[in-house]
Amino acid sequence: MINHIALVGGTHGNEMSGIQLIQNWESSGIPTQFSDLDVTLYTANPAAIAANVRFLEEDLNRQFTPDALKFDSPQAASTSEEHKLAQTINEQLGPKGNASTDLVIDIHNTTSNMGATLIILDTSDVYVKMARYVKQNMPEANILVEDEKPYASHGYLCTTGKYGVMIEVGAQPQGVLREDVYLATQKMAEVLLAFCVAYNKGECDDLEACEAFRLGENIAFPLNDEGNRTAMIHHSLQDNDFVPLMPGAPMFRRFDGKDVVWEGTEPTYPHFINEAAYHKLDVAFATSSLITL
Template sequence: MVNSIALIGGTHGNETSGIQLIRNWQDFGLPTRFDELNVSLNIANQAAIDANVRFIDEDLNRQFTFERLATPNNAKEALLAQTLNQKFGPKGESNTDFVIDIHNTTSAMGATLIILEADEFHISLARYVKHQMPEANILLEDEKPYLEHAYLCTTGKRGVMIEVGGQPQGVLREDVYLLTEAMAEAVLDFCVAFNNGTLATVQLPECEVFRLGENITFPLDEAGKRTAMIHHALQDKDFEPLLPGMPIFRTFDGHDITWQGESTTYPHFINEAAYFKLDVAFATAQRIVL
């Protein structure tokens, strides 16, 4: 049973769809079909929202490892993480069955559900959401055990992230908002079906899932200065196949750099603004079926 669900927006203060969805449901109520669920509606980082920035001092969504939670740190988000961990967790001994954290990306990823485990629950969730929303993408980040992730959602016994784009930071797009709302409702619909035992009577077909690979960084010179930008042929092609030899970067002196991987990959978070300072150009993924 999923007895307690925390729905969270505003983990990043300039990702507005989740913030607005939480506020709307606070003001107008959840759809009545979710009345049987115990759902709390939460805003994570109000200070960052007020400043319309991703974070004030440090990324809140990278604070939730056991090590960081146990290490004294006066950064605003580190202190906030302590409070949120007690509210939703504590991590590893959580009082919350399921944490659903809502995000936006500037990349053209559409409506993406990020799961951190490929167990029976999350495979069923992925299949259910994909069945409800054929346009949805499922991203599996199981490169490490669930509790080793630094994400806020891991304060729950189970946790997922909803990631919807592309949307510029600090603004609200209706189409992106509606996709966010639809995916949040699909996840809650799954919780209702899971609790009622009706999933066993439904044959959910296997679905396409993208398993996270590695981050690809921009080309840099010896001084650490960027020498290229995302190639126009790759821009906005999130989750589309990238074959060896296809262009990924255009250097500032006008030359193409091609994908040198040995096989086809599926790029995502392409040219994500939040990763600009980290020189991350995109992430790769393997296409699998679960």
């Protein structure tokens, strides 16, 4: 059974769709069709929201590794506001590995043109059924699988739950709200809650297999010896998240006017293209492969 659900907004304080959805549902109530579920509405980082920034000191959505949550570990010696907040959230939604919450749904926005994307961290039975249900009821959605390491090893807030997923919707600039992005966020949240209702009734056993994308690697911007960028995202790649990037196709335009091409032997499916939050990390985009769940 998936009954106790935490719907989280504001893990990043400038990603407005989840923040607004939580506020709206706190005001108007969760839609009545989900009354059989025990849903907690949760605002993760109020101080970052008030400052309209992603985080104050450290990225909250990287503070939930097992080591970080151990009070006596070297990593736990951090005194950042987000690290201390992660300890509190883990106590309230987790504890991680023995969670009181069946499912944590953490809502995010991206400046990349990823549309409505469901991020799952495992391909066990519940997640496959969830992915198939989402694709059946929201065909325009993308499913992104980040299972490059075990579920519990991720530092994401959603892993405080027995099950955890992220909603990632874009393109939306940081600190503002777009109607189309907000409505897509609301739709995916409602579809996920509807899945929980259907799953609890045993109605998700014969869902059609669906297309998904499995995370590959991060591709960095080209840098010179001084650490400065020598290129930008090529116009043919910009805004084409999850569109195949073919071998030999341009991915960067160098500032001298020459192109840098994708040298892989197979197509890849880029996403988080030119994501603003990854600017200081010099991450240009992430690759993925097409799979079937």
